[in-house]
Amino acid sequence: MMELEQIIIEKLYSLNTCKFCIKRLLAANDESIQEKIDTYVESYGKNHVKRYKASPCKSCLDIYSYLDEIAKRIAEMITKNNLDNYRLVIKVPYAIIMRNKSFSVFLNEKYPEYYKDKIILQPYKPLYFLIMNNLLKTYKIKYRFLSNVRIHINFEYSDDKKEYSKLVKEDIGAKNFKKKIQMTGSSIIKKYVGVPPDTPTVPAILRNIELIIQKYYIGGRYLKFDKNFSQGIGERSITNLFKNVMSKVFGITSSDIKIYFCGSDGLGYRVLGTGRPFCVTLCNLRKKPDDNSLEIVAELLNQTSSYKVSSLSYVSPNDLLDLKDKGVSCTRTFRYICKIQCAEKLGKAIQQISMLDKDGFFINQKTPLGVIRQRTQGVRTKKILHVDASTVQDYPDLIDISLIVECGTYTEEFIHGDLGRTKPNIRDIIGCEISILSKDLLSIAPDFPPLVSNDKDEMSDDEFFEEVDFDIHSFGYSVKDDTGDLNVYTGEVKDEKDFVE
Incomplete structure (x- = not known):
């Protein structure tokens, strides 16, 4: 061991830092040096990982003392929930x-030559690796x-x-706090924090360990060709078939599948054209879906001629x-497709409908009689953006009506009038009884x-974690996105008022 390294170790030891922090603060990645540090520290006969010693580690506040406990609890959690992988x-x-x-x-400042080309890692990074290594060995x-199973380890410190x-007078997100700390000059750290820091009176404690299984979201559209096929509950329903297929493909129960449809459709009409959008939420997945999972889902769902799904893709919660x-x-x-009572008026009816305002017009709708028991009674004003009519070939008493309406419009009631509860309506406009034979969305x-779509989940601001690429050595690792921790101060804060608020 180099003489300078030994001097630094002795200094860190005298400042009451644990052996894990001595290794980390020494920025020694060589395995042989790691072993020498262990031997050197242990030669003093002092246990640096004892949880309740007189004063906690000045650097990590004794979070390393929980290594074995954390690994044991995570192992129990993974076994109990039958998980095959995890992410910390x-x-x-x-x-x-x-x-x-x-x-x-x-x-x-004290050892500039030694630290000129070294980076000191944040305490949680080696901790992350040590937990992972413990679980593996x-x-x-x-x-x-890339596991969808996340295990959150949360520490708490009463002070x-x-x-x-002393530096930040308001609560800010963890990432913003870390960024501010990195950009803060040494003079401000000396004045408000102290160099080295004061001895803590209490250690940090392990508050809890949480198991969070990521949800997956699948977006798509469906077409419905069978009028006797419903969207809602029942054996012959879109909801039931979606849940049956996806529970098999993704290995979850139907109760773990939530489906949101953009609008509802019941019996009696088809969904054509571009189809109706939907989004499926998959909960409690034990492993990340295979790359071809959506292809399998589409293939299984499209085996029937009653409906078809398209554009399946993973989407985000947003x-x-x-x-x-x-x-x-x-x-x-x-x-x-409607039938009018007076076939001789068909041409005139088409003309009257075609003369309606092409820029759209408003209608007033009382709560329809068909849903009066399920809906709050009132009058709703809705806009008809476009309406057009034409004949149906070979059927002189039928009329083809196309409508573009805003969401929430009761279109059937707009056509037949609902006993005068919707005004104006097609029946009154053409002056003839009209019956609906078919309806297509x-x-x-x-x-x-x-x-x-980006299906990669993003961590919230209060989650302290950065991706770390680990080698096989106990502390041998290379780090992504870890600049400025030691002697590279980019954007240094020069004025105290720029930082202390």
Whole structure:
């Protein structure tokens, strides 16, 4: 071991840092040096990972003392829930990030030659690896970065706000806090934090370990050709068939599948044209779906001639929210085939309908008689954006009516009048009784699912985690996105008022 390394170890040891932090703060990635540090520290006969020693580690606040407990609890959690992989997210107190900066400033100024080309990692990064390594060696449980099963490890420190409020007077997200700390100059750290940091009176504690299974969202559109096929409950329903197929493909129960349709359709009419948008939420998936899962779903669903699904793709939670938001304001296009009582008036009826305002007009609709028991009674004003009519070849008493309406319009009532509860209506306009023979939904306006969708989940601002590529050594790792932790201060804050608020 180099003499300078030994001097730094002795200094860190005298500052009451645990052996894990000594390794980390020394920025020693060589396995042989790691072993020498272990031997050197243990030669003093002091157990640096004892949880309740007189004063906690000045750097990590003793979070490393929970290594074995965390691994054991995670192993039990994975076994109990029959999981085959996992992904870790670690949340640590802000004070630990601030203390790490203090040590970086201290070591960089005291031993500039040694640290000129070294980077000191945040305490949670080696902790992340050590937990993963423990689970692999002790419990044979493998880690998978792209797993949809996330295990959140949350630490808590009672003096956290007391310490970080020396620099930041308001609550900000973890990423913003870390960015501010990285950009803060050494003079401000010295004045408000102390270099090295003060000795803590209490350790950080493990608050909880949470199992979070990521939801997956599948967007698409469906066409319905069978009028006797419903959207809702029942054996012959879109909902039932979707759940049966997806529960088999994704290995979950039907109760774990939630389906949102952009509008509803019952018995008696078809869904044609571009189809009706829908979004399926898959809950409690034990593993990430295979790459060809959606192809299998589409193939199984499209085996029947009663309906067809298309445009299946993974979408984000925001896409679902966007669909729900646009679904209540988008337009619908319908086609009705109707029979009028007075066939001799067909030509005149078509002319009268065609003369309606091409720029659209409003109608007033009382709650329809068909749903008066299920809906709040009132009068709703809706806009008919376009209406057109034409003859049906070979059927002189039939009329083809096309409608473009805003969401929530009772289109059938607009045609037959609902005993005068909808005004104006087609029946009154043509002055003749009219009966609906068939109804087709041709299109719904929202562009869903999006042409380009990102199914990668994003972590929230309060999750302290950065991707780390690990080698096989206990502390041998290379780090992505970890600049400025030690001696590279980009965008350094020069004025105290720029930081202390």
